[in-house]
Amino acid sequence: MEESGYFDFSPIVNNIHESLAASFSPGWAMAIAWALIGITLILFAALSVIILVYVERKVAAFFQVRLGPMRVGPWGLLQTVADFIKLLMKEHITSRNADKFLFNLAPFIIVTAAFLGLGAIPFALGLHIFDINIGLFYITAVSSVGVLGILLGGWAGNNKYSLIGALRSGAQIVSYELSITLSLLAVVVLAGSLQLSEIIASQENGWWIFKGHISAWIAFVIFMIAGTAETNRGPFDLAEAESELTAGFHTEYSGIKFAMFFLAEYLSLFIIASVGATVFFGGWLPFHIGTWQAFNHIMDYIPPIVWFFGKVAGIIGIIMWFKWTFPRLRIDQLLILEWKYLLPINLFNLILVSFIALMGWYF
Amino acid sequence: MKAVAKYFSGIAHGLKTLLTGMKVTGYYFSHARKEIITQQYPENREELQMFERFRGIVEMPHDENNEHACTGCSACEVACPNGSIEILWQRVVDPETGKKKKIIDKHVYHYAMCTLCNLCIIACPTDAIVMGKTFEHAVYDRKQLTQILNKPGSKVRADVKD
Amino acid sequence: MEPVTEGTILAQDGDLKTQEYFVNMGPQHPSTHGVLRLVLGLDGEIITKVEPHIGYIHRSIEKMCEHDNYRQIVHLTDRMDYLSAHINNEAVCLAVENALEIEVSDRVKVIRTIFAELTRLASHQLWWGVMGMDLGALTTFLYAFRDREMINDIFEETCGARLTMNYNVPGGLMFDLHPNFQKRVKEFLVHFKSKLPEYDMLLSDNVIFRQRTEGVGVLSKEDAISFGVTGPTARGSGVSCDVRKLHPYSAYDRVEFKEILMADGDSFARYKARILEMWESISIVEQLLDNIPEGDILAPTKAVIKLPKGEFYQRVETARGELGVYVISDGGKSPYRLKFRSPGFSNLFVLEHIAKGAKIADLVAMMSTIDIVVPDIDR
Ligand code: SF4
Ligand code: SF4
Numbered sequence: 001m002e003e004s005g006y007f008d009f010s011p012i013v014n015n016i017h018e019s020l021a022a023s024f025s026p027g028w029a030m031a032i033a034w035a036l037i038g039i040t041l042i043l044f045a046a047l048s049v050i051i052l053v054y055v056e057r058k059v060a061a062f063f064q065v066r067l068g069p070m071r072v073g074p075w076g077l078l079q080t081v082a083d084f085i086k087l088l089m090k091e092h093i094t095s096r097n098a099d100k101f102l103f104n105l106a107p108f109i110i111v112t113a114a115f116l117g118l119g120a121i122p123f124a125l126g127l128h129i130f131d132i133n134i135g136l137f138y139i140t141a142v143s144s145v146g147v148l149g150i151l152l153g154g155w156a157g158n159n160k161y162s163l164i165g166a167l168r169s170g171a172q173i174v175s176y177e178l179s180i181t182l183s184l185l186a187v188v189v190l191a192g193s194l195q196l197s198e199i200i201a202s203q204e205n206g207w208w209i210f211k212g213h214i215s216a217w218i219a220f221v222i223f224m225i226a227g228t229a230e231t232n233r234g235p236f237d238l239a240e241a242e243s244e245l246t247a248g249f250h251t252e253y254s255g256i257k258f259a260m261f262f263l264a265e266y267l268s269l270f271i272i273a274s275v276g277a278t279v280f281f282g283g284w285l286p287f288h289i290g291t292w293q294a295f296n297h298i299m300d301y302i303p304p305i306v307w308f309f310g311k312v313a314g315i316i317g318i319i320m321w322f323k324w325t326f327p328r329l330r331i332d333q334l335l336i337l338e339w340k341y342l343l344p345i346n347l348f349n350l351i352l353v354s355f356i357a358l359m360g361w362y363f
Numbered sequence: 364m365k366a367v368a369k370y371f372s373g374i375a376h377g378l379k380t381l382l383t384g385m386k387v388t389g390y391y392f393s394h395a396r397k398e399i400i401t402q403q404y405p406e407n408r409e410e411l412q413m414f415e416r417f418r419g420i421v422e423m424p425h426d427e428n429n430e431h432a433c434t435g436c437s438a439c440e441v442a443c444p445n446g447s448i449e450i451l452w453q454r455v456v457d458p459e460t461g462k463k464k465k466i467i468d469k470h471v472y473h474y475a476m477c478t479l480c481n482l483c484i485i486a487c488p489t490d491a492i493v494m495g496k497t498f499e500h501a502v503y504d505r506k507q508l509t510q511i512l513n514k515p516g517s518k519v520r521a522d523v524k525d
Numbered sequence: 526m527e528p529v530t531e532g533t534i535l536a537q538d539g540d541l542k543t544q545e546y547f548v549n550m551g552p553q554h555p556s557t558h559g560v561l562r563l564v565l566g567l568d569g570e571i572i573t574k575v576e577p578h579i580g581y582i583h584r585s586i587e588k589m590c591e592h593d594n595y596r597q598i599v600h601l602t603d604r605m606d607y608l609s610a611h612i613n614n615e616a617v618c619l620a621v622e623n624a625l626e627i628e629v630s631d632r633v634k635v636i637r638t639i640f641a642e643l644t645r646l647a648s649h650q651l652w653w654g655v656m657g658m659d660l661g662a663l664t665t666f667l668y669a670f671r672d673r674e675m676i677n678d679i680f681e682e683t684c685g686a687r688l689t690m691n692y693n694v695p696g697g698l699m700f701d702l703h704p705n706f707q708k709r710v711k712e713f714l715v716h717f718k719s720k721l722p723e724y725d726m727l728l729s730d731n732v733i734f735r736q737r738t739e740g741v742g743v744l745s746k747e748d749a750i751s752f753g754v755t756g757p758t759a760r761g762s763g764v765s766c767d768v769r770k771l772h773p774y775s776a777y778d779r780v781e782f783k784e785i786l787m788a789d790g791d792s793f794a795r796y797k798a799r800i801l802e803m804w805e806s807i808s809i810v811e812q813l814l815d816n817i818p819e820g821d822i823l824a825p826t827k828a829v830i831k832l833p834k835g836e837f838y839q840r841v842e843t844a845r846g847e848l849g850v851y852v853i854s855d856g857g858k859s860p861y862r863l864k865f866r867s868p869g870f871s872n873l874f875v876l877e878h879i880a881k882g883a884k885i886a887d888l889v890a891m892m893s894t895i896d897i898v899v900p901d902i903d904r
Pocket of ligand 2: 435
């Protein structure tokens with residue numbers, strides 16, 4: 001990336017790194033650095049999930065003409081903290097014929113998968129844990145590991161409802177994985193790279209959603225639909241479907257293990273939204289309009305990290321809007337939507353976008 | 364060709380209906396301040412006004428002389444479908460006429476069995492009992508739900524004829 | 526997106542054979558609307574058998590009626606189909622009045638009709654909200670409750686109770702209307718007429734909702750008749766069974782309204798029948814509201830009501846269908862036997878028939894559109 005005026009986190013990161021390298025042997029420095037990153041990530045994840053759950057409840061309340069949580073703390077701000085403490089203190093119940101090992105393993109798999117994805121997200125310039133050259137591929141790959149946790153959890157609980165939920169979820173995620181990847185590929189073709197920092201750099205002069213014409217829009221719409229499905233949220237929450245399967249795959253879970261599913265669900269929501277923001281809306285890049293220098297300068301004053309979280313919040317808001325408006329699909333309709341609608345359109349869109357890229361019909 | 368057109372018009376129509384739905388919920392979200400209808404219950408106790416005919420609990424109003432209008436006629440006991448009312452009466456000698464006369468001893472009311480059907484109120488010939496407007500009746504002990512409606516030491520108002 | 530045309534393919538020869546299994550849906554389940562237990566035989570997602578098990582909240586209301594006098598019976602019926610409490614009360618009162626040959630005043634008739642229609646509206650609103658919730662659109666529930674709240678307030682102001690109103694007594698009504706009644710109902714009608722189109726925007730037109738309901742749980746006209754299905758559920762299959770039209774009682778003979786008949790018999794037809802019925806109820810209330818005649822609210826009855834010896838039957842149209850009250854009297858102050866023909870009972874058992882081969886998600890849609898209220902089934 002050429003010299004830009006954005007606030008760069010890399011000096012801070014480098015400073016920490018150098019001071020660690022100066023005081024410890026290289027092996028220890030590495031270990032401590034990773035530990036620091038891990039702790040930061042866990043804290044960040046916990047905080048963001050707590051905020052997301054609160055926001056979700058408030059947003060749901062406002063959609064539903066009610067007030068939402070109001071009791072714990074001002075405007076119920078501490079409600080999710082209280083809920084979290086409650087979940088921590090609850091009894092762990094394992095049903096008698098459950099497969100104990102898998103039953104306990106499943107929440108960890110699903111949470112680990114979510115955390116793995118978080119590692120590759122560029123939060124701001126220089127604030128990027130590992131910027132590998134196949135970043136996008138990596139994120140889509142690890143995000144589908146989570147379904148393993150759902151499948152195991154649903155199977156191990158020895159409950160028919162959770163088994164149905166888990167199998168539904170398996171079918172759903174395997175199919176929607178395709179759409180989400182193909183819709184991201186549309187932008188990859190334009191940007192010419194799978195590396196997230198490269199994709200952001202390619203949007204310096206305009207976000208792909210604007211530069212990519214109609215095909216970027218199609219890709220974005222498909223991404224939103226498939227992303228909602230990927231995170232198992234309404235209207236695609238068939239795995240939980242509380243009016244059909246009581247609580248779906250996590251029917252048998254309680255206490256902290258249930259909280260882990262919860263955590264993973266919201267983390268994957270966050271990851272999907274950040275991928276969307278990065279790929280279609282330029283990640284942490286501010287909003288620029290062509291040659292309006294004055295306007296662009298004002299926009300530059302807003303720090304990149306705010307831009308990033310703003311865009312993520314916007315996408316999360318839309319996904320929440322879906323959830324609180326639409327009825328749930330049925331499993332066969334879900335698959336029909338994927339295989340008969342999203343996939344063909346996606347493939348067609350990919351050809352279109354390749355053609356556009358080939359002809360250089362983008363800015 | 365027709366099938367293709369149908370395919371795409373189907374998608375367009377589907378998207379349109381989805382957006383219509385989102386418009387409705389979006390309106391409520393953006394006008395949340397105006398549209399929110401829920402209230403914060405224990406906080407709004409002061410403003411919370413029940414309607415005048417609200418049926419909350421059977422009560423027997425007493426006036427300032429600790430007098431009520433219940434003659435102990437048992438009409439309410441008979442009218443009650445659930446046996447929530449038990450009238451315990453006693454015989455006293457009327458000081459004026461010297462005749463024996465039934466008066467109310469205890470008007471026992473089992474709130475736990477009451478369905479608030481209002482039949483006892485309309486059955487009472489002297490309007491001695493009314494429906495109270497309170498509605499917070501949770502107690503820790505079931506026994507507390509059985510009440511004696513006529514206060515201790517109270518007596519029948521003189522102008523009440525049975 | 527076009528509706529799903531592919532039928533559900535059950536295992537064919539040469540397919541992988543899978544084991545059938547059973548799932549208990551209920552008695553505690555979010556979409557059984559109370560304590561109903563359905564034993565489902567499932568082949569994967571596909572239902573091979575539905576067996577409703579009822580009786581979890583049986584309170585022997587019919588037996589209790591044999592010990593209560595005719596005034597007291599009325600309040601028990603509140604607790605059957607609690608969403609049509611007023612209409613249930615009315616049924617018992619009409620039965621008693623007919624047996625005693627009491628003529629109630631026009632005022633009573635009109636007020637009863639208005640209340641019955643408001644009850645129907647409230648019931649359908651709640652059904653709509655729950656229907657959306659069963660299909661996963663959680664927001665509809667709150668919108669429906671917001672609108673229903675206004676009706677409940679109207680009831681509370683006049684009768685003192687919101688759900689178990691017990692407003693009818695044999696011979697008339699318990700109280701006269703509250704002075705605010707007309708004003709409030711008018712406010713409600715204005716409000717609700719602007720909100721009812723939103724119901725359509727949120728669910729009826731929604732492509733997902735259409736796919737979830739169209740062609741799902743088709744109940745043919747013949748089956749509807751042979752199962753004794755009544756109410757909007759049957760009218761969705763094109764069976765003309767509206768008691769208000771066929772055997773008008775109270776003030777239904779003096780109002781104009783259409784009996785909603787749909788042809789398809791699927792879940793969407795049943796859904797649409799109820800939505801259109803709401804418009805009809807609004808129009809009935811509008812017709813009656815401004816000309817409530819003057820008159821007594823209570824015809825004189827004896828202190829102890831004794832029905833003449835014999836058998837009496839009264840049918841009314843509740844929000845769920847035809848409610849029949851069959852009284853056998855031996856001349857005493859309480860009935861010798863009292864039988865309620867409750868709409869929910871007959872409507873529920875059609876589920877066994879229509880749910881075969883559908884998916885679990887369809888079952889939920891079917892149950893919603895049949896609109897069961899479990900206390901009405903169990904009594
Ligand atoms: S309100 Fe009804 S149930 Fe309660 S005491 Fe009076 S008659 Fe009995
Ligand atoms: S409350 Fe009324 S009906 Fe009951 S015993 Fe007293 S006077 Fe009679």
